[in-house]
Amino acid sequence: MKEIEEIKNSVRNRDVVCTKCGMTNEENIKRTKKRLHVHRIRPGSKYGLEECVTLCAYCHYEEHKVRVKVQDALSKILHVRLSASQFEEIERAATDRDEGMSEWVRNTLLYCAKEEAGLKTDDSSARGTG
Ligand SMILES: [Zn+2]
Numbered sequence: 001m002k003e004i005e006e007i008k009n010s011v012r013n014r015d016v017v018c019t020k021c022g023m024t025n026e027e028n029i030k031r032t033k034k035r036l037h038v039h040r041i042r043p044g045s046k047y048g049l050e051e052c053v054t055l056c057a058y059c060h061y062e063e064h065k066v067r068v069k070v071q072d073a074l075s076k077i078l079h080v081r082l083s084a085s086q087f088e089e090i091e092r093a094a095t096d097r098d099e100g101m102s103e104w105v106r107n108t109l110l111y112c113a114k115e116e117a118g119l120k121t122d123d124s125s126a127r128g129t130g
């Protein structure tokens with residue numbers, strides 16, 4: 001879709017470098033033969049200047065790797081194999097405060113994310129090992 005490419009280019013022009021590590025477009029091309037990537041902050045959202053950030057290939061990979069980890073963790077906790085689109089749905093709701101997502105799911109997501117990031121959670125009370 002032509003329009004999406006135009007938005008992506010506008011995002012690249014605005015950010016100039018990777019918004020996480022500062023890698024330049026030149027460096028990204030040198031290493032991966034591709035321009036800096038445009039990543040949607042909220043998965044599955046539309047492409048727009050507000051919704052997107054510029055990332056280098058490495059930071060973009062990390063960003064999605066973390067999400068897959070959280071998806072796996074959440075699947076385990078819920079005892080349901082979440083599909084990518086189901087997870088996106090949850091993630092989207094969790095990042096959109098206006099949609100009034102249930103506190104429980106938001107906390108669960110947060111808990112998973114912290115666990116996967118190797119962070120100690122404050123909640124030290126007995127939690128079922130499920
Ligand atoms: Zn980067």
Ligand SMILES: [Zn+2]
Pocket residue numbers: 038039040060063064
């Ligand atoms: Zn992305």
